[in-house]
Amino acid sequence: EDKVVQSPLSLVVHEGDTVTLNCSYEVTNFRSLLWYKQEKKAPTFLFMLTSSGIEKKSGRLSSILDKKELFSILNITATQTGDSAVYLCALYNNAGNMLTFGGGTRLMVKP
Amino acid sequence: KAGVTQTPRYLIKTRGQQVTLSCSPISGHRSVSWYQQTPGQGLQFLFEYFSETQRNKGNFPGRFSGRQFSNSRSEMNVSTLELGDSALYLCASRSALTTSGYYEQYFGPGTRLTVT
Numbered sequence: 314e315d316k317v318v319q320s321p322l323s324l325v326v327h328e329g330d331t332v333t334l335n336c337s338y339e340v341t342n343f344r345s346l347l348w349y350k351q352e353k354k355a356p357t358f359l360f361m362l363t364s365s366g367i368e369k370k371s372g373r374l375s376s377i378l379d380k381k382e383l384f385s386i387l388n389i390t391a392t393q394t395g396d397s398a399v400y401l402c403a404l405y406n407n408a409g410n411m412l413t414f415g416g417g418t419r420l421m422v423k424p
Numbered sequence: 425k426a427g428v429t430q431t432p433r434y435l436i437k438t439r440g441q442q443v444t445l446s447c448s449p450i451s452g453h454r455s456v457s458w459y460q461q462t463p464g465q466g467l468q469f470l471f472e473y474f475s476e477t478q479r480n481k482g483n484f485p486g487r488f489s490g491r492q493f494s495n496s497r498s499e500m501n502v503s504t505l506e507l508g509d510s511a512l513y514l515c516a517s518r519s520a521l522t523t524s525g526y527y528e529q530y531f532g533p534g535t536r537l538t539v540t
Contacts, residue, residue, distance in 0.1 A: 345526060355514055355531035356467075363526060401467065409518070409527045410455065410480045414467040 316340070319402050319415035327423050330392050334418045336402030337384040344409055346378050346385050349401040351417070356401055359387070392422045426451065428517045428532035436538045442503040445535045447515030449496050455518035455527075456498040458490060461534070462511045470513075473498055502537075510539045 316339040326332055336346070345363040349356035360369045365380035373392075378385045389396055399419050403412040429448045437443050449456050458470040469482040473492035490500040502509055512534045519528040 347529075349531075355533050358528075358530065361526055403467075405527070406480075408480065409521070410457065410472040410474065411469050411482070412457070412459075412467075412516075412529070413469065414459075416466045 317402055317404055317413055317415035319400075319418050321418060322416070323419040323421070325421045325423065326392055328393055330422075331388065331390045332392060332420060334387040334389075334400050334402075334420070335384060336386070336415055338404055338415075339383065340404050340413070342407055344405040344407050347403045347405060347412065348376055348385070348387050349403065351399045351401055352397075359400075361405075389420075392420075394422050394424055396420060397422045428515060428530055430513075430515050430532040430535050432535060433533065434536050434538075436540065437505050438540050439505055439507060441505050442501065443505060443537060444499055444501045445513055445515075445537075447498045447500075447517075447532055449498070449515075449517030450519075450530060453517040453519055454496050456492060456496065457516040457518065457529075458498070458500050459514045459516065460484075460511045461514060467514070470500065505539045507539050510537060512536050 318337050320335045345361050347361050348359040350359055360376045362378035365378055368375055368377045373390045376387045399417040401417045402415040431446045455474045457472040459467050461467045471490050472480045476492045487503045492498045514534045515532040516529050
């Protein structure tokens with residue numbers, strides 16, 4: 314069974330700090346790795362990573378995939394209270410019809 | 425473009441009853457997936473429909489079923505409800521393969537089901 318593990322489970326930081334969220338997986342074959350942000354509602358899409366070593370950036374957020382070491386990281390710089398959320402990592406199977414999610418990292422940013 | 429819509433947003437049922445949840449995907453999206461989210465198990469895949477056909481199914485009992493209509497709207501049904509079925513049920517709408525070679529997937533707001 315495909316397995317996706319996120320760490321840490323939860324994290325408390327202060328505004329302005331930089332955080333790194335980890336996602337490791339035990340999947341031999343997949344189409345892409347996705348990161349989502351979930352507040353008190355549906356997950357919202359952040360990044361899709363398909364190639365190893367290519368960093369994706371969006372403002373203060375960035376993410377990279379390492380297919381050799383089987384992990385991805387999500388970095389958030391200069392954190393703000395609005396970044397407080399659960400961050401989810403998921404793998405898209407090759408057929409593109411199923412996402413396998415990790416358990417998420419709960420981030421709390423204090424003012 | 426309107427987003428993914430799910431109805432109802434909240435639902436309270438008692439054990440043994442059945443429930444039907446509805447999902448309308450983004451216009452033009454033909455793939456609809458359903459996920460169950462609970463504090464203990466996280467987000468788990470239920471099933472995926474494309475052009476009225478179920479193409480993939482997660483590891484859930486037969487009490488969980490679904491269907492998709494010709495307009496791509498989808499319903500999922502849970503029969504003989506159990507307390508453990510209390511969860512947020514999320515529907516996701518997926519685009520066709522883009523020119524960049526990936527799919528765009530968007531989640532609806534979810535239906536929060538409480539079983540008492």
